[in-house]
Amino acid sequence: MPFGEAEDGSFGIAYFTNEKDNPFAIATYFPQGRMGVLYAPQLSLERILIKDVSDEEFVKIIKEKYKTELSGFIIDLKRGQARYLGKTRARFKVNYNIQYTTSPSNEK
Amino acid sequence: MSLVVAKKIDNYLQIVSDSKLTAEEQIYGNPFLFGTLKTIITSVNTCISFAGLVEKDGINYPKIAFEKIFDTESMPLTDILEILTDVQKQSKYETDFIVAHQNDDIIRLIKIQNGQLYEGYDTFWIGDIDGFNVFQTEFLNKSSDKDLTGEEKSSVMFDAFTQVINNATVKSVDGLLVSIFNKNGYFEYLEGINLDIHKKTTIKPKQSKAKSCLLGKQKMVPLV
Numbered sequence: 001m002p003f004g005e006a007e008d009g010s011f012g013i014a015y016f017t018n019e020k021d022n023p024f025a026i027a028t029y030f031p032q033g034r035m036g037v038l039y040a041p042q043l044s045l046e047r048i049l050i051k052d053v054s055d056e057e058f059v060k061i062i063k064e065k066y067k068t069e070l071s072g073f074i075i076d077l078k079r080g081q082a083r084y085l086g087k088t089r090a091r092f093k094v095n096y097n098i099q100y101t102t103s104p105s106n107e108k
Numbered sequence: 109m110s111l112v113v114a115k116k117i118d119n120y121l122q123i124v125s126d127s128k129l130t131a132e133e134q135i136y137g138n139p140f141l142f143g144t145l146k147t148i149i150t151s152v153n154t155c156i157s158f159a160g161l162v163e164k165d166g167i168n169y170p171k172i173a174f175e176k177i178f179d180t181e182s183m184p185l186t187d188i189l190e191i192l193t194d195v196q197k198q199s200k201y202e203t204d205f206i207v208a209h210q211n212d213d214i215i216r217l218i219k220i221q222n223g224q225l226y227e228g229y230d231t232f233w234i235g236d237i238d239g240f241n242v243f244q245t246e247f248l249n250k251s252s253d254k255d256l257t258g259e260e261k262s263s264v265m266f267d268a269f270t271q272v273i274n275n276a277t278v279k280s281v282d283g284l285l286v287s288i289f290n291k292n293g294y295f296e297y298l299e300g301i302n303l304d305i306h307k308k309t310t311i312k313p314k315q316s317k318a319k320s321c322l323l324g325k326q327k328m329v330p331l332v
Contacts, residue, residue, distance in 0.1 A: 001307075009306040013140070013284070017297040024149040026297040028284055030140070039145040042178060045171050049141065072299045082301055093266060093287075093300035102309045 001080045006032035014055060016072030019086055025068050029055045031075045038062055059085065109280035110146055111235035111272060112157040113243055114206050114217055115265060118258035120291040121208055121215050123147050124269040125157055127283035139283025147286055150177055152294040153210045154188065159235035161202035169195050169203040185209050185216075192220050204234040210290055239272045239281040246271045262289065266298075 004010025016027040023043055029036035036058045038048040043066055050058055055074050062068050071086020073094075082094075112125040127143030147157040156177070158170045173195040177183055185207070192205045205220040219226040221234065233240050246268035251261055272281050287298040 003303055004305040004307065008308060011304040013302045015284075015297070015299045015301070017299040024295075024297070026145065026286060026299075028140070035141075037141060041145065041148045041150075041174060045174055047142075047144065073301045075301065075303075093263075093298060095270070095300070096303040096305060098305045098307060100307050100309060 003031070003075060003077045003080050005077060010077075012075060012077075014073050014075055016059065016070040019069040019071050022069045023067070025062075025066075025070065027058070027062060027070055027072075029058050029072075031055060031077055038066065038068075040066060040068055043068070056085075109236040109239075110159040111233065111239040111243070111269075111278075111281045112146055112159050112206055113233045113240065113265070113269065114157065114208060114231065116215060116217060116230040117261045117265070119213070120258065120289060121210075121217065122262050122265055123155065123157055123206070123208060123288040124265060125159075125286050126269075126273055126281045127286060128281060129162060143283040145286060147288050148174060149288065149295045149297070150174070150188075151182060154185070155208045155288055155290075155295045156188070156192070157206040157208075157234070158203060160204045161199050164199075164202075167198075169199040172198070173205075189218065189220070189225065193223070193225070196220055197223060206232050206234055208288075208290070208295070210293065210295075215290070236278060236280045239275075239278040242272045242275050242278055243268050 003012060010032060012031050014029045014031065016029065018025040023040050025038060025040035027036055027038045034053060035049065035051045038050065050061055053061065059070050062070055073082040074085050075082050110126055110128055112123065114121065114123040125146040127146060128139040129142060129144050144162065146159060147155060149155045162168060162170060173191050176191050177188055188207060192207065196203055196205065201222050207218045207220070209216045216227065217229070217232055219232040219234065226232070247264060250264045250268065256264065266287055269285055272278055273285055288295055289298060290296070
């Protein structure tokens with residue numbers, strides 16, 4: 001089942017975190033908006049907004065530009081799949097909320 | 109105002125916080141994009157959270173503290189507490205802090221509020237009291253009459269904070285849910301996915317005359 005697009009009103013956040021022995025960081029990626037925000041206080045106390053990128057590009061840019069390796073879930077909206085990127089973590093959390101809106105068809 | 113709740117659960121610690129940024133006479137944009145991290149891991153064994161006044165007259169109080177703390181590698185806890193107490197005073201006691209520190213197996217949880225240091229409790233919170241009341245109600249409802257493991261209590265804590273963020277009456281708590289725990293002896297941010305999926309379906313006239321209906325389904329899947 002697809003995870004939904006922005007035009008349907010669907011909304012998602014993927015929380016990435018730093019791999020061990022990297023600067024402490026949390027990065028949030030919004031798949032429907034194709035953008036993400038990096039919070040890495042040891043590098044900068046300001047948020048770092050990265051626009052118009054896929055989640056894989058987002059993680060790659062942070063690794064190359066900010067020398068911070070992240071782990072988390074890469075989301076495929078169309079296929080409705082999430083793939084784990086990185087080394088195994090102790091814990092993670094997956095929440096989902098599905099709202100079905102039904103309406104009569106125009107078919108006579 | 110925001111909300112931060114720190115709780116010792118069995119032999120480890122969990123901290124949950126939101127990301128909404130507000131200042132006097134000013135509300136920033138979308139808290140998902142324009143918020144700030146309220147809980148910051150400063151070293152493997154130290155984590156600092158803040159709530160209350162963030163910025164006034166161009167002075168960002170938490171930033172003053174974190175610039176000093178990050179400037180020195182492996183700063184002792186006593187020095188960190190001194191800096192935070194001083195910044196709290198500069199903010200006229202409107203910026204509160206919670207410090208979590210682990211040394212060997214001992215976890216210390218310290219709150220800095222009203223110019224005082226508080227220690228010795230398993231739970232501390234700072235920020236919006238209405239938000240905390242919603243959190244506490246949700247947490248107690250889901251955990252009080254069950255024999256939950258530490259992992260399950262941790263999941264309940266996360267879910268209770270989600271309810272605060274989703275509660276429209278608690279306006280100052282919003283945006284990202286940032287969670288930290290230290291089960292493995294060092295502090296880590298919690299990773300995961302949060303999906304809100306809207307699906308449109310069409311019903312043929314023979315099936316139903318209903319114009320529209322809304323069904324909600326929610327399932328939390330804590331994966332350990």
